[in-house]
Amino acid sequence: MSANHLRKDKTCLNCGREVPERFCTHCGQENVEPHETFAHLVGHFFQDITHYDSKAWITIRDLLFKPGLLTKLYLAGKRQSFVNPIRMYVFTSFVFFLVLAYVGPHHDPYEVHAPGDDIDTQAYTSSIDSIDARARRADEQPGLNASVTLLSDTAFTHILRTTVGEPERAVRQYDSVQATIPAAEQSRGTERFFARSFLYMHGKYGSNVGRALLDKLQHNVPKMMFVFLPLFALLLQMLYRRKGLVYADHAIFTIHFHTFLFLLGIVSFLLDHWLHTEWFSSIAFLLSGIYFVIALKRVYAQSTRKSLLKAAIVFITYSLSILLIIVGYVISILAFV
Structure with missing residues (x-):
């Protein structure tokens, strides 16, 4: 933006505080004239889009190929160059479940199947x-x-x-x-x-009873993630309680790791669907385990052996906890039929 759009009045139009230079130090709003030209609006639009896209691609690249790096940088206070972890998680999870619906069977899971229908x-x-x-x-x-x-x-x-x-x-x-x-x-x-x-x-x-139950479960998995994620962070806090980190630090690692899982799932599920195979999902499962160990080692600065052991403990405990939660959910469905 050119300097001629700056207001001469140094009072912020948003919060009323004094603006020392271009941006208000209190609310962050730019002190420009409210009546802008169309060309200025178009320029502003492309500036914001390219800025966000560059941050998004950098974030995705580092999430996929540099295990634990984003968490380590975030905890060190280097956050401006990357998309906010929660915002990235929300967007990625939305796309993941959209892809899951796309590659899944396209039938009415609540259709009544009488004997001999198919x-x-x-x-x-x-x-x-x-x-x-x-x-x-x-x-x-x-x-x-x-x-x-x-x-x-x-x-x-x-x-x-x-x-x-x-x-x-x-x-x-x-x-x-x-x-x-x-x-x-x-x-x-x-x-x-x-x-x-x-x-x-x-x-x-x-x-079709099995499909109906599975569909009900699948539709509620995004909500269950609000239980799974805090549980995962709690497990990390218990295993690394001597590292001097607070619960929120483990939560950032958890969000980054699950965002990686969603990104990996999006790619592998689409490739399996388009190429009519299941190899990519199997490979993705193995890669996620290797990624997790490397990420733990990088963020928590422990040996490979300790990282492997703690990764196994988290995986087993987390899997059993998810299973218990799912069983509890299915029981709740049956209880209210």
Whole structure:
């Protein structure tokens, strides 16, 4: 911008403070004339775009190819040359889940599949047939009845077959069957809860019940990240508590690492989709582990052996925690059907 657009009045139009030079030291607004020419607006637009693009590309480049460098620079106070970690994470995660929706199966996950609708359903029906056969063999050998699981029950599978599209009737039939057997053999507590919930979901979606649950889970993963990220940072804080870093420092590492995972996922999922393979996702999984170890070593300045050990501890603990959270979420879905 040329100097002739600067206001002679040194009072900031935004906050009313005195502006010593070009920018207000209090709010940062440039002290220029409010009525600008069109050419000036166009110039301002391109200046902002090219400035942001250069920061974005530098940030992406360093995230992908220099493990831990951005975190180390950020903690050292060198932040102006890179996109803010949270802003970069939000944008990258948005693109990642957009790509995930693009490469995923394009079908209605809530469509009710009755037996014989498609190949998947026929396979599902065959699996129920095998359960029936196992249950009948158990009936012929009374000594084995105690070992027959809930799904190895001919009455249960009969309800599965005959109540697709009628979830309420499925639950009523289950309750009726339970009422006809001795009290000591009736399902109780957790077993009863899962049986009724599964029958309701199966009655509602048929053999598509798995896809429906997966779709519900996938739509809520972005929200779950607000639990996963703080948990990951907490694990780092526990492992590196002697490094003199505060929780927010570990959170920055966490955000940078997960942004890298999203970037890697975007590239690998698209390549797998376009080239009809799964190799790129497998390679990306291995690369993410190597990247994590290198990033830990660079940021926390420990030996390769210690970094490997702590990376394994974080990976195992984090994976188990995610699994427990997902199981809890699925249970909550079943509890409110």
